[in-house]
Amino acid sequence: DSGVTQTPKHLITATGQRVTLRCSPRSGDLSVYWYQQSLDQGLQFLIQYYNGEERAKGNILERFSAQQFPDLHSELNLSSLELGDSALYFCASSVGAEGSTGELFFGEGSRLTVL
């Protein structure tokens, strides 16, 4: 158990819909990262937050948004869903603002299926 909690574990929805994925980081970790992993694909960096503020942005679509709340949990909002958005979405946390300070601890992921 990494200490990072993601909900829901599985989600099935239809095209055009909107979903929210939730992540609770490890106790004491201030940084939260979101990654997308499509079938047989690598880990695509979406966005990072540090202590409530956006720190870095990757290839995140405009239809997607995220935020980190004062209690440090984070939510990833995916709207106007398309079939291609079906993927495993990972949240990870680390202690510091920069990944170079050490290990990223990944949650178990939220598997999104868009029909």
Next chain:
Amino acid sequence: GENVEQHPSTLSVQEGDSAVIKCTYSDSASNYFPWYKQELGKRPQLIIDIRSNVGEKKDQRIAVTLNKTAKHFSLHITETQPEDSAVYFCAAHNTDKLIFGTGTRLQVFP
């Protein structure tokens, strides 16, 4: 931005043989290079990492080498075992982003 290429995409070895996975990165400012292992249906987990001021690091059967001039780094697994079968991801850290390679599916046959 940073781009990380990883080869090979799949690798099959006999138990006891060595496995080598290679990665190249594009941004010379990258300074931290971790390797993650993802077993089937599970989350990625860090297995070893190396920082830009070190050329080689070893932890039991796994080792990582870094060539900053050539901008490439490699993972070496010796005496492979069936439980080493997984997808391995290299990554490079630049400023605030940790960019992953596309992964290598390693299969170790008994």
